[in-house]
Amino acid sequence: MTKPDTDLIIAGGGLAGATLALALARMVPSLRVTVVEAFPLSPDALPESYQPSYDARSTALAWGSRLIFxxxxxxxxxxxxxxxxxxxxVSDRGHFGATRLHAAEHGQAALGYVADNRWMGLCLMRELLDTNVQWRAPAEVTDMTPIPGGVRVQLSEEGEETAELTARCLVVADGGRSGLRERLGFRPDRHSYGQNALIANVSTSDSHGFTAFERFTDAGPMALLPHGSPTRAGHQSALVWTLSDEVLQQVLALPDDEKCRWLQDRFGWRLGRFTRIGTCHHYPLTLTTVDEPVRPGVALVGNAAHALHPVAGQGFNLALRGLMTLVEQFRLAEEQGRSIGDIEVLKRYQALHREDWQQTVRFSDSLVRLFGHSMLPVAAARDAGLVGLDLLPGAKRWFARKAMGLGGRRAMIERPGNLNREAPANE
Known part of the structure; x- marks a missing residue:
């Protein structure tokens, strides 16, 4: 192939795609990167200041993700x-088992953070404006054809006929619902949990005290994450509530005060009375994995490669670690004079990330299955396990490191004074 139009095309400019673009701009500036995003983008649309909305969707960021950012x-x-x-x-409704983690016990300022998705997107866009990353928006990748030395990508752009771009590699970062993954021939393995996640922001009469609650109930797990001010412990939390299809429809049909009463019954009174619930969003819960997420010239990342149950808030943090692993392999390929679309480069990324995502999938999936059983012997065993976590320092430290996103490989980062440093795989 003669010189391609660009070195890398990223299909999707959401949190995963934008983070990958920024990481490459920072760490592999020799690469020409083009992001293809379905939503229109304009620097003029970025506000001078950010005003949080009560109904803003948010993401849990582990401590390990803070280190990457x-x-x-x-x-x-x-x-x-x-x-x-x-x-x-962490508690089990109707049973005595519980465990508690505290950042101070692990020498950290926090175990993690909660940030609005829109705020994260604005921060990424502002940083990307000062880079050489190119954008095609609004546009969508519709197909790809392998060619010698790279790929030819077909784009559908608003108001124009189909366009084409050549590149050394295509990274699919547009989530698991766009259909591009399947159009390119990847076959995901899906396991439905038969449940839905209801997401909303709620207010309580008592302050959250910067505490995240993971509550396992007979209907499935629910989480309440502290939300709002970064410095003042307020009364707003981000709710992730797991419900069956039937119960979801019942809850959605209720007025807000009745929703709060249902939530009160399932969660309890650890935060006092539920006083407000915002706009409710929901989606079906499915464990989706792609066993072979790379091909010559193509790699899947983020939810396009693996989508998890939201229990323990591992999804985006796992994706972020995978992005940094891919960036490091691209950096090494550039140093060695190899194409970033070389299948050996991409297989190296897959091999390094595989253990992390397999462990994280097993960790999340086992929690869902373990706490989904109502049989008395199983309930007694898991409650004993929660008490054991609270009493055994080694087990508690392991659980805390998983929660903080420090259980998997963290990619090498090129920084002054920090060149070629890699955190051990057991960090």
Whole structure:
């Protein structure tokens, strides 16, 4: 192939795609990167200041993800509207088992953070404006054809006929619902949990005290994450509530005060009375994995490669670690004079990330299955396990490191004074 139009095409400019573009701009500046995004983008649309909305969707960021954003020079801005999680309380409704994690016990300022998705997107866009990353928006990748030395990508752009771009590699980062993954011939393995996640912001009469609650119930797990001010422990939390199809429809049909009463019954009174619930969003819960997420010239990342149950808030944090692993392999390929679309380069990324995503999938899936059983012997065993976590320092430290996103491989980051440093795989 003669010189391609660009070196890398990223299909999808959401949190995963934009983070990958920024990481490459910071760490592999020799690469020409083009992001193809379905939504229109304009620097003029970026507000001068950010006003959080009560109904804003949010993401749980593990401590390990903070470390990655620090390496990318993004954390200082993100932290302006990121609420710290200083404590985690895990309990089993109707049973005695419980465990508690505290950041101070692990020498950390926080176990994780909660940040609005829109705020994270704005921070990424502002940083990307100062890079050489190119954008095609609104546009969509509709197909791809392998060619010698790379790929030819077909784009559908608003108001124009189909366009084409050549590149050394295509990274699919547009989530698991776009259909591009399937159009390119990847076959995901799906397991439905027969449940739905209801997401909303709620207010309580008592302050959250920067505490995240993971509550396992007979209907499935629910989480309440501290939300709002990064410095003042307020009364707003982000809710993730797991419900069956039937119960979901019942809850959605209720007026807000009745929704709060249902929530009160399932969660209890650890935060006092539920006083408000915002706009409710929901989606079906499915464990989706792609066993072979790479091909010559193509790699899947983020939810396009693996989508998890939201229990323990591992999804985006796993994706972020995978992105940094891919960036490192691209950096090494550039140093070695190899094409970033070389299948051996992409297989190396897959091999390094595989253990992390397999462990994280097993961790999340086992929690769902373990706490989904109502049989008395199983309930007694898991409650004993929760008490054991609270009493055994080694087990508790392992659980805390999983929660903080420090259980998997963290990619090497090129920074002054930090060249060629890699955290051990057991960090």
């Amino acid at each position: 620090e390496e990318l020079g993004l954390w200082q801005r993100l932290a302006e509207h990121a609420t710290p999680i200083e404590h985690i309380h």
